Structure formats: structure tokens, C-alpha cells
Amino acid sequence: MITLETLCLNLPEVTSADIQSWIQNQWLKPEKKEDNYLFYEIDEARARLILDLRDNLGISEDAMSLVLNLIDQLYTTRRQMKYLCEVISTDHYPDSRQKLRQLMDEFIINGL
Structure with a gap:
């Protein structure tokens, strides 16, 4: 499992605000521990999919x-x-x- 900060480092194209928005929209559903989000590999893969859909396919x-x-x-x-x-x-x-x-x-x- 990785933190929000690590996810942002792994995906330099996104900001913490992007990830927060994706969580609010329930596009990502990380585990929440205290005040921190913890992401599984599948969450990172889904974030990459969202990026691809947004940036390469122009999905609004x-x-x-x-x-x-x-x-x-x-x-x-x-x-x-x-x-x-x-x-x-x-x-x-x-x-x-x-x-x-x-x-x-x-x-x-x-x-x-």
C-alpha cells in the first residue's frame, strides 16, 4: 500500500488536488486510515486509467x-x-x- 504522496510521485502528471477530486467523485476508493489515504496497486492502475482517459482520449x-x-x-x-x-x-x-x-x-x- 502507498500513501497519497507516493501516488503523486508515481504519477507526476497529477496533483494531490486531482486525486482528492477523484476520491470525492468516487472514481478512486482508497482505504482511509486516520487522516491518510492508503492506495493499493489496483488504485494506482485505476488512476493511470483515469489519466489516460482524460489526457489521451479527451474524456471530460x-x-x-x-x-x-x-x-x-x-x-x-x-x-x-x-x-x-x-x-x-x-x-x-x-x-x-x-x-x-x-x-x-x-x-x-x-x-x-
Whole structure:
């Protein structure tokens, strides 16, 4: 874990005020200990993503929340698909496989 100061040193393109704003907007969700923020590696990666979206792709502050939300949904779906592929390809989850088969049958029968 790193502090706000270290994060700013690792990302010279941002200021402490930028990071504070990102925290207020809930784009970053560091751990708070007393009066200090502590950031994980994933927080630094997300800060880099925010920088890339802002500086290289021109995403405005108004649109950033929407873009980050969509990216979060995409990654959630990706994790779910990975789990689904694991369930389908192994026998380690017999209950889940049965439920999946039932859902697939309903999908086919109802033409969803």
C-alpha cells in the first residue's frame, strides 16, 4: 500500500488536488486510515486509467463517471464469463452446471 504522496510521485502528471477530486467523485476508493489515504496497486492502475482517459482520449470530467461505470461493468461481465466458462468446462460445479442447463433450456424454449 502507498500513501497519497507516493501516488503523486508515481504519477507526476497529477496533483494531490486531482486525486482528492477523484476520491470525492468516487472514481478512486482508497482505504482511509486516520487522516491518510492508503492506495493499493489496483488504485494506482485505476488512476493511470483515469489519466489516460482524460489526457489521451479527451474524456471530460462530466463524462468520466459514466465511462468508468461502463468499464467496471465490462470487467464484471468479463469475470462472470470467465466463471461461466469454468463451470461449463469442468465437473467441479455440478449444481451450477445443472442450473445453467435449465436456464439455457428456458432460453431456447422461450426464444429469449
